Amino acid sequence: MDNIDRRFDAIVIGSGPAGSTAVRELTEAGMEVLLLEAGRELTAEDFVPPRHGKPKPMGMDITTRARRMLVDRQFNQARRSFYSDSSSRFLVDDLANPYTYPVDAPYLWIRSRLLGGRMHAYGRVLQRMSDADFKAATLDGVGTDWPFEYKDLAPYYDRVEELVGVYGDDDPGVTHPPAGRYVGPGHLNEMEQEFKSVVESRWPERHVISWRFQAPFLDRTPPGIREARRTGRLTIRTGAVVSRITTDSRTGLATGTVFIDATTKREHRVTGDVVMLCASAIESVRLLLNSGGGRHANGLANSNGLVGRYLMEQSMTLGFGDDPRRPGYFGPSSQCEPDPFYGNSGGFLIPRYQNLEGQVERYKRGYSFQGLAGRVPVPQDSPAMFGFGAGGEMLPQYANHVSVSRRVKDAWGIPAAHIVCRADDNDRRIVDAAVTDINEMMRAAGYRQSFVASTFGVHSTKVWPDFNPVQRAMFRVGIRMSLIMGVSIHEAGGARMGHDPATSVLNGVAQSWDVPNLFVTDAASFPTGSTEGPALTIMAVTARACDYIARAHASGDLTRPTQDVVL
Numbered sequence: 001m002d003n004i005d006r007r008f009d010a011i012v013i014g015s016g017p018a019g020s021t022a023v024r025e026l027t028e029a030g031m032e033v034l035l036l037e038a039g040r041e042l043t044a045e046d047f048v049p050p051r052h053g054k055p056k057p058m059g060m061d062i063t064t065r066a067r068r069m070l071v072d073r074q075f076n077q078a079r080r081s082f083y084s085d086s087s088s089r090f091l092v093d094d095l096a097n098p099y100t101y102p103v104d105a106p107y108l109w110i111r112s113r114l115l116g117g118r119m120h121a122y123g124r125v126l127q128r129m130s131d132a133d134f135k136a137a138t139l140d141g142v143g144t145d146w147p148f149e150y151k152d153l154a155p156y157y158d159r160v161e162e163l164v165g166v167y168g169d170d171d172p173g174v175t176h177p178p179a180g181r182y183v184g185p186g187h188l189n190e191m192e193q194e195f196k197s198v199v200e201s202r203w204p205e206r207h208v209i210s211w212r213f214q215a216p217f218l219d220r221t222p223p224g225i226r227e228a229r230r231t232g233r234l235t236i237r238t239g240a241v242v243s244r245i246t247t248d249s250r251t252g253l254a255t256g257t258v259f260i261d262a263t264t265k266r267e268h269r270v271t272g273d274v275v276m277l278c279a280s281a282i283e284s285v286r287l288l289l290n291s292g293g294g295r296h297a298n299g300l301a302n303s304n305g306l307v308g309r310y311l312m313e314q315s316m317t318l319g320f321g322d323d324p325r326r327p328g329y330f331g332p333s334s335q336c337e338p339d340p341f342y343g344n345s346g347g348f349l350i351p352r353y354q355n356l357e358g359q360v361e362r363y364k365r366g367y368s369f370q371g372l373a374g375r376v377p378v379p380q381d382s383p384a385m386f387g388f389g390a391g392g393e394m395l396p397q398y399a400n401h402v403s404v405s406r407r408v409k410d411a412w413g414i415p416a417a418h419i420v421c422r423a424d425d426n427d428r429r430i431v432d433a434a435v436t437d438i439n440e441m442m443r444a445a446g447y448r449q450s451f452v453a454s455t456f457g458v459h460s461t462k463v464w465p466d467f468n469p470v471q472r473a474m475f476r477v478g479i480r481m482s483l484i485m486g487v488s489i490h491e492a493g494g495a496r497m498g499h500d501p502a503t504s505v506l507n508g509v510a511q512s513w514d515v516p517n518l519f520v521t522d523a524a525s526f527p528t529g530s531t532e533g534p535a536l537t538i539m540a541v542t543a544r545a546c547d548y549i550a551r552a553h554a555s556g557d558l559t560r561p562t563q564d565v566v567l
Contacts, residue, residue: 001188005272008034008077008235009553011257011272013242015285016117018522020224021160021539025546027231031553034270035225036240036259037500039113041439042120042220046089047341078111080489081318081482090120097412099282100418107419108486109282115238116222117280118273122489124214124345125370126166126536127177128157134357136528138328138356142364143310143396143528147280147499147508147565150178153540155546157181158538164223167336168212174351177532178213184336186210190375191329191384192348198445206441211346211370216339237270239263241412244291245275245300247515252295253559254518260412274517274549274558278542281311281524285402285494286417288520300521301512306505307495311419314488315392315427316366317454319438321447323408324381329374329384347372348388352531354433363429367392368531392432402494421485428456435459442528453479455487490524492534501561508565509548510541517558521545 009031012022019035026033077091092111101107112118132139134146134153139182161181169186170179173517188196188210196208217223227236239262246255246269256271277284283307291300299307331332345368354366373387378385394400400422403413431454438452451463458479462470498504501513510525512518521542523534530537552558 004268008032008270008272010034010274010276010549011036011270012276012278013116013220013257014277014279014283014522015025015115015225016112016119016278016280016522016543017535017538019276020116020119020222021163021542022224022276022278022521022546023228023234024163024224025543026550027228027233029546029550030233031550032233033228033235034272035228035234036238036242036270037113037115037117037236037238038241040238040264041115041236042090042423044220044532047220049341052145067258076108077110079108079482079484081316081487085323090114098395098410098416100416102406102407102420105420105422106484107421108482108484109417109419109491110489111280111283111485114224115236116220118489119222120220120291122535123370123533124216125211125349125533126161126164126180126214127212127349127532128180128540129530129532129537130176130178132176132352133528133530133532136365140359140364144496144498144503147497147504148529152567153537153544154178154419156540156543157536160536164217164228164539165215166212166536167215169210171207171209174207174209174360177351180212182212183215187346188348189346189374191326191386195348195373195386195445199350199441202444206350207353209349209351210531211349213345215336216342218337219337225517240268241414242268242279242287243412243414245277245287246488247291247294247300249294251559252515254300254515260414262412263410270402272551274519276545276549277365277518277520277524278522280522281491281494281526282402282419284520284522284524286404286415288495289402289404290415301495301505301514301518303514304502304505306503309398309400310396310527311400311402311421311491312394312396312493312526313421313485314394314429314490314529314531315367315423315429315455316483316488317390317392317434317438317452318387318483319389319442319450319452320385320387321442321452322385323445323447324383325446326374326384328378328380328382330377344375346512347375350388362432363426363433364395365430366425366531367391367430367434383448386442386445388438390431390438391490391531391533392427392430392434393531394423396493396496396528397424398491399549419486421491423455423485451475451479453483457482478512490523490529490533492526492529495520495524496527497525498527505562507561509562509567510545511548511561513561516561519545519549
């Protein structure tokens with residue numbers, strides 16, 4: 001095993017939303033940081049725009065998906081619902097990166113191992129969470145409250161929004177999600193504005209607003225990494241597959257990590273004062289469990305047995321259709337510089353409108369919508385496409401968990417993740433309600449329905465009215481393959497924050513109760529889920545944790561966890 005002689009102030013594992021934020025915050029605070037990324041750094045050649053053939057209806061791009069599965073060995077990655085060549089090329093080889101799940105509970109784990117992680121493959125919608133999320137237990141009796149309030153995280157939301165550049169509007173009447181700090185306005189095209197008028201006039205509680213989304217980074221380097229490099233205090237090691245976090249047998253504190261060179265498969269050891277896990281929820285849990293030994297026999301930070309527990313995702317319900325009144329309509333967003341590779345961003349959101357003023361529905365929590373109208377290029381003689389999906393919040397359940405496999409290992413000999421994530425009756429009731437709302441909103445807007453489907457199956461008696469029976473059968477097979485749990489790519493939980501060391505893994509600044517110089521700031525730290533995507537909150541939680549880390553490191557106070565966090 002080779003040792004990298006230099007000792008770092010902090011080691012950051014993973015370079016996506018959490019890791020790219022962490023290196024910026026820590027280096028700007030004066031700390032010397034090592035960033036370990038399992039994948040490679042992308043080059044200009046990786047961003048040659050894909051050749052766009054004739055658009056295929058969702059679920060019908062079977063030939064292209066099959067090629068990805070067989071040639072690129074993306075058996076799982078190619079099953080993602082919103083599949084595209086521009087994003088799939090940045091996802092992992094599933095043969096080298098296996099995982100397991102129960103036969104009766106299939107799970108789709110979408111992963112990216114690149115400098116920048118899934119920031120190269122996500123939709124870039126960035127929304128804040130609010131006290132409707134952070135105080136879930138107090139408001140709805142769901143799970144456990146987060147160890148801070150919205151006002152505590154708001155300054156860090158401001159900071160990371162300014163870092164990445166977010167477009168959006170201060171939408172009147174919308175308090176959840178809260179408005180952010182925007183570099184430019186949002187944009188609804190003509191078809192979306194018409195949909196907004198129809199929906200809001202009939203259901204005033206349903207606000208149709210523009211996407212709040214990240215501006216493209218055309219240099220293809222996440223802004224946090226770009227800014228950290230400018231300080232001269234960041235060292236990046238790509239191709240570094242971390243196998244375990246090392247600890248001191250006497251103190252139990254983290255001492256660094258062992259990683260395997262992705263190409264040579266040679267082991268290396270690095271040391272640091274602080275270790276930050278930013279590898280994504282499931283991967284971070286996997287690493288904690290694979291780092292057991294000595295004083296941490298059951299896995300690192302796992303003295304109470306809760307590492308891996310309370311895994312959450314979002315149920316997904318999709319509704320697609322078209323508008324025969326608008327043949328060939330295509331209205332792209334125009335509020336920011338276009339991206340020649342990914343194309344234009346934009347669309348509409350309908351924030352959660354259920355149970356915000358107390359429990360009134362037959363299900364706990366709720367769902368929100370994200371969609372597009374007239375933004376997908378279609379032939380001039382074809383009707384404009386419309387589609388939206390509901391992300392339903394999954395409640396935290398002890399039985400939903402991540403463990404490590406006893407028999408399956410990845411290409412570097414590291415035990416693979418075993419994922420158990422089963423939907424329950426509350427998820428089914430949420431989906432039933434979302435299906436009803438999708439049907440009534442599409443009908444009110446005058447759209448012709450193509451299909452409605454969810455993680456529980458296809459809800460339309462007839463799909464794609466212009467298809468023949470063979471095409472319909474192919475679609476039903478394809479959509480069932482992709483719409484399984486995990487398809488939302490919003491996994492969270494597994495190392496949750498809390499007030500009490502007996503019932504949580506981390507404290508309010510994502511610091512391990514057991515290992516005070518170990519921090520987990522990706523979505524593994526979330527005590528509850530949300531109907532919003534986790535990316536922006538991951539960044540804000542990371543920035544807040546780094547604020548604490550920089551102060552505590554400077555004062556030498558990282559040998560015991562802080563109970564009462566004051567920043």
